[in-house]
Amino acid sequence: MSGIGVGGGLNNLGNTCFFNATIQSLLYTPPLAAILDRKDHSQRCRLKQSHQWCAFCEMEIILSGTRQNKRFSPSGMINHLKSIFKKVEINLLSLSWVDKKILTNFYVTL
Numbered sequence: 001m002s003g004i005g006v007g008g009g010l011n012n013l014g015n016t017c018f019f020n021a022t023i024q025s026l027l028y029t030p031p032l033a034a035i036l037d038r039k040d041h042s043q044r045c046r047l048k049q050s051h052q053w054c055a056f057c058e059m060e061i062i063l064s065g066t067r068q069n070k071r072f073s074p075s076g077m078i079n080h081l082k083s084i085f086k087k088v089e090i091n092l093l094s095l096s097w098v099d100k101k102i103l104t105n106f107y108v109t110l
């Protein structure tokens with residue numbers, strides 16, 4: 001993970017600064033960032049394949065967006081905030097144990 005740099009920030013979409021700080025902390029947690037960088041999840045995500053929104057896929061998008069060194073709007077995550085917990089439960093069936101452990105930490109952090 002060395003040499004990645006800070007990356008771009010996240011736009012505040014209205015009282016989302018604490019949420020953004022949490023997301024940014026997660027994005028720069030090396031094991032999670034490594035998984036998100038590989039984009040393995042989104043390539044096999046059942047929700048994405050059925051054109052549904054997925055929090056883990058959204059994290060891949062946000063990380064990719066912040067790596068462009070421009071401010072990124074996490075609107076996809078904010079717009080689906082109320083449904084995150086339902087989606088996480090559904091998506092657990094398709095995750096590896098590593099993904100489940102990281103997602104559990106993500107779940108607890110939120």
Ligand SMILES: [Zn+2]
Nearest residue numbers: 045054056057
């Ligand atoms: Zn997904």
